[in-house]
Amino acid sequence: MSSNQYRPVLVLCDHTATESTGRAWGMNFVYSGGFEAQVTGEQFDQTRFQMGLSDDRFSYPLEPGEELVAPEVIMTYSDAGIERVSQNFHRCIRTRVCRGMWRDMPRPVLINSWEAFYFDFTGESLVKLAEKASKLGIEMLVMDDGWFSTRRDDLRALGDWTVNEGKLGGTLAELVERVNALGVKFGLWVEPEMVSEDSELYREHPDWVLAVPGKGPVLGRDQLVLDLSRPEVRENLFAQLCAVLDQANIEYVKWDYNRSIVDTYSRASNDQGKVLYDYMLGLYDLLERLVARYPKILFEGCSAGGGRFDAGMLYYMPQIWTSDNTDAINRLTIQYGTSFGFPASAMGAHVSACPNEINGRDVPISTRGIAAMQGGAFGYELDLLELPERACEHIREQVRRYHEIESIVREGLFFRLSSPKQDPVCAWEYVTEDGARAVVSAVRLEVEGYGVANYVVPRGLTPGARYRELDSGVVYPADALMDMGFPLPVTLEANAAVMYRFERVDG
Structure with missing residues (x-):
């Protein structure tokens, strides 16, 4: 994985640079495995900025006629602060890296079954969850871990991708049809790169895992890593997954990857320095075949949350689960x-x-909703059946509000108005490219007695124009908003949030 702690993105800027002033350079690696990023100064007061493959456990001898194609790096420069580097990355990745039907489409608001039921669900409980979701305006149900083979905990069955019809009370097609009849789409969770020792796949092919000969394989989360550098492993996974996806109207797949590679050894390789890179090429090959065969499925990446949030994965999956910390x-x-x-x-x-x-x-659920609407792939991770009616009213309103702002969030320019690590208020903003609409959100993190007012200062509006805040109807001069900003309500409590929608008043 490209790392939970150090994503393959680096921004180098002047000491005096801010979000909106100063020079900044950015690099963004289009790769999902090990990488190295360096910034070095030298004796002539010049700075070298590099990014590429990590040389740790990497060597790739080439025979005559062979070639090694190194991953690309997206590079950008800004003379107007760090935010323009980010906006350039955003536009490039959104329009030149992401692809397929879902790249430019609104993503369905979903409910994932994991935090509702964990492994303890049936077909009937999923249908009840879908019924409640439909009433709240939620558009997709995702059946998470526990739907296949003998899987009832973390100890078994990864690698055996066959539907447990006894647990579901019927075929996958029958379950999906019942959910679709409620007006709700259906999605699946998978973790195909891993295998459990207690699985038919491992019992039949123990040599298919990455493991050092003569030593017991290192378990992580009670699972091993399949050797995706081997074509026969990929072919097996492709056949198993297609057999499942062909059964029913599956419109979403969450692709998980929950442990790191420790045993960097492939029985099929003559040079172990090639293993990690060939593994990644094998993964990309498998994903390419799947997205080509199922162009209408929305694939979402996940790696213990955001451990593989990178431009390489975004070429195959237009969205990635940002973190398991919700x-x-x-x-x-x-x-x-x-x-x-x-x-x-x-x-x-x-x-x-x-x-x-x-x-x-x-x-507060209102804050949880506004924080989650910062992402363009919005949904829920809880048991809707246990919620009081007041919380359900909040969800209905959140779904409605999300649809109102979705296109601005997905396509607009993003501005970090303040930092959650340094400021008493965390605020952010989206503005359409033409400046016609804007959404400003803020969460108050600190409250001090008799403190000064907390102002939020938008950016990116059209100079000289006027903007109406749609909920209050108040009209503001854009120049005043971008100079002084506007105060948050003095009654706003700690961890409370607000959202403001602005529309340019033309004429």
Whole structure:
């Protein structure tokens, strides 16, 4: 994976550069594995900026006539601050890296079954979840882990991609038809790159995993990594996945990858320095075959959350799950950092239950919704059947509001108005390329007694124009908004959020 901690994106800027002033250079690696990024100064006071394949455990001897094609690096420059580097990356990735039917389409608002049921679900419970989703305006149900073979926990069955019809109470086609009859689309979770020791695939082909001869393989999350550098492994996975996807009207696939490669050894390779790179080429080959065969399926990447959030994966999947940490306040920092290199249209962001299962924090559902709407792939990770009616009303309103702003989030220019790590308010903004509409959102992180007013200062509006805030009807001069901004309500509590929608008043 390209890393949870250090994504293959780097921005180099003047010491005095800000979001909107100063020089900045950016590099964004179009690759999903190990990488190296360097910035070095030398004796003539020049700076060298490099990005490419990591040489750690990498060697690739070439025979006569063979070639090695190195991954590309997207490079950009700005003389108007860091935000323009980000906006250039966003536009390039959204229109030149992402492809396919879903690149320019609104993504369906979805409910994922994982945090609702974990492994403990049936076909009937999924249909009930879909019924509730339909009533709330949610457009897709995703059946997460636990639907295949003998899978009932993390210990078994990865690699055996056959539908557990006993658990579902019928065929996959019958379940999908019932969900579709409610006006709800249907999606699946898969983790094809991994295999459990307790699986038919591993019992039949123990040599298909990455493992060092003479040593016991290293387990991670009770699973091993299949050797995707081998054509026969990829062919097996392709056949299994197609057999599932051909059964029913599957419109979404979440492709997960939940452990790192430790045993870098392939029994099929004569040079172990090639293994990691050939693995990645094998993965890309498998994904290319699948997206070509199923052009109408929306594929979403995931790697223990955002561990493989990179431009390489975005060539095959137009959106990636940004993090398994769904706490709305933590997500502000996670999504803030992701925005430096990647467009909002690529960021999967969902509303989850509270108190949050990771850190126990309780955040208002209105804030959870506004934070999740920072991403262009919006949805829910909770049990809708357990929610009180007041929370359901919030969800209906969130879905309605999301559809109102979706095109601006997906295609607009993104502005980081303040930092969640340094400022008492985290604010961000989307503006259409023509400046006609804007959305400004803010979360108040700190509250001090008798403190000064918190102002949010938009950018990217049309100078000299006027803008109407659609909920209040108040008309503001654009120049005043971009100079002084506007104050947040003094009654806004800690971890509370607000959203403002502006429309240019022409004439």
